[in-house]
Amino acid sequence: QVQVVESGGGLVQPGGSLTLSCAASGIEFRGYSLAWYRQAPGKSRELVARIGVTGTPNYIDSVRGRFTVSRDNAKNAMYLRMSGLRPEDTAVYYCNKDPPIPWGQGTQVTVSS
Numbered sequence: 001q002v003q004v005v006e007s008g009g010g011l012v013q014p015g016g017s018l019t020l021s022c023a024a025s026g027i028e029f030r031g032y033s034l035a036w037y038r039q040a041p042g043k044s045r046e047l048v049a050r051i052g053v054t055g056t057p058n059y060i061d062s063v064r065g066r067f068t069v070s071r072d073n074a075k076n077a078m079y080l081r082m083s084g085l086r087p088e089d090t091a092v093y094y095c096n097k098d099p100p101i102p103w104g105q106g107t108q109v110t111v112s113s
Helices: none
Strands: 003-007 011-014 018-025 033-037 045-053 057-059 067-072 076-080 091-098 107-111
Touching: 003 091, 018 033, 018 091, 018 107, 033 067, 033 076, 045 067, 045 076, 057 067, 076 091
Parallel strands: 011 107
Antiparallel strands: 003 018, 018 076, 033 045, 033 091, 045 057, 067 076, 091 107
16 A cells, blocks of 8 residues: 655644654655645645755745755655744644655644743
8 A cells, every 4th residue: 555654743842843754655755756745724735845856855935944854765764854943833744755645644743832
């Protein structure tokens, strides 16, 4: 079965850090661009960061300089290191490849004091 599983979310205070992980089964990430998305309550899912086949990252303006996306093809995994977290980063975070496969459950990130 082709699927992705996100993990690593949690409750963190403003200014704190978290690292999210994305693991795939049934498909190899190698050869595909990968991306992290998030969906806040009442809002549409938005792209947060993308990493190309060769490892070139791209970020939306609001997270650039605070988030770092990386991949490990040997482990068939992708990561999102988040620092300087803000309350507006609160959302369910999802990962996927491009083109996408069925979405996983996501992992909840809550930034609150």
